[in-house]
Amino acid sequence: MNAVLAIDSLRFAWPGEDRPVLDIDAFSVAAGEKVFLHGPSGSGKSTLLAAVGALVVPQSGRIELCGSDLSTLSRGGRDRFRADHLGVIFQQFNLLPWLDVTANVTLPCRFSRVRARRAGNAEAAARQLLSAMDLEESLWQRRADTLSVGQQQRVAAARALIGQPELVLADEPTSALDADRRDRFLDLLFERVEVAGSALLFVSHDLALGARFDRVVELPEINRAGVAA
Numbered sequence: 001m002n003a004v005l006a007i008d009s010l011r012f013a014w015p016g017e018d019r020p021v022l023d024i025d026a027f028s029v030a031a032g033e034k035v036f037l038h039g040p041s042g043s044g045k046s047t048l049l050a051a052v053g054a055l056v057v058p059q060s061g062r063i064e065l066c067g068s069d070l071s072t073l074s075r076g077g078r079d080r081f082r083a084d085h086l087g088v089i090f091q092q093f094n095l096l097p098w099l100d101v102t103a104n105v106t107l108p109c110r111f112s113r114v115r116a117r118r119a120g121n122a123e124a125a126a127r128q129l130l131s132a133m134d135l136e137e138s139l140w141q142r143r144a145d146t147l148s149v150g151q152q153q154r155v156a157a158a159r160a161l162i163g164q165p166e167l168v169l170a171d172e173p174t175s176a177l178d179a180d181r182r183d184r185f186l187d188l189l190f191e192r193v194e195v196a197g198s199a200l201l202f203v204s205h206d207l208a209l210g211a212r213f214d215r216v217v218e219l220p221e222i223n224r225a226g227v228a229a
């Protein structure tokens with residue numbers, strides 16, 4: 001299997017905690033695969049995304065992203081690596097409120113030469129993604145904090161997708177949407193990850209969405225820490 005993400009014997013405990021929140025023998029995501037991750041509140045889904053995003057460093061085990069072992073990277077190296085290979089959609093979208101929509105979308109190209117090279121003309125790539133995400137042109141120069149939740153979510157998805165990262169992490173991006181908007185958002189997201197060839201690791205409580213993914217994974221099934229809880 002051509003894995004973009006391969007986890008082996010991962011253990012992570014938050015500072016000051018004796019018990020690990022993650023204790024995962026093996027978990028992987030193949031290139032282009034769309035994986036739906038669910039599990040009870042507090043089972044460690046967001047923590048797993050943080051570990052995959054190299055935002056937290058596990059006490060032991062190996063996380064290989066695009067063939068590189070994250071533990072071998074320096075702090076600065078991790079930041080560069082994240083910008084080069086990962087697109088992230090947070091639950092709260094984390095757009096920079098003072099920047100306009102287009103500048104938010106092109107941000108990864110400012111932090112990563114790899115993404116900038118793949119995007120080509122970053123502004124043009126941003127416009128193409130925004131229009132593919134159904135965001136009307138009249139909004140493209142607006143400050144991000146003047147957009148509705150659904151609009152911000154599509155901007156966040158465009159930002160995650162620019163420059164074709166190998167893996168897109170999405171942490172409950174649909175939780176603030178009604179069913180129609182949620183389905184439409186997922187249609188657009190799937191369309192674009194397929195065009196980009198990106199794999200998708202998508203966290204949600206909304207099990208009804210799971211059927212649309214290549215694989216559904218429940219965190220306690222792969223996480224011994226979760227099973228013991």
Ligand SMILES: Nc1ncnc2c1ncn2[C@@H]1O[C@H](COP(=O)(O)OP(=O)(O)OP(=O)(O)O)[C@@H](O)[C@H]1O
Pocket residue numbers: 014015021039040041042043044045046047048
């Ligand atoms: N920054 C942090 N510092 C210390 N403990 C944390 C931190 N973030 C999360 N935790 C703890 O780690 C455990 C797992 O939290 P996490 O947010 O990963 O779960 P989750 O499965 O994403 O939950 P939810 O579905 O409610 O979002 C919880 O017990 C939580 O209190």
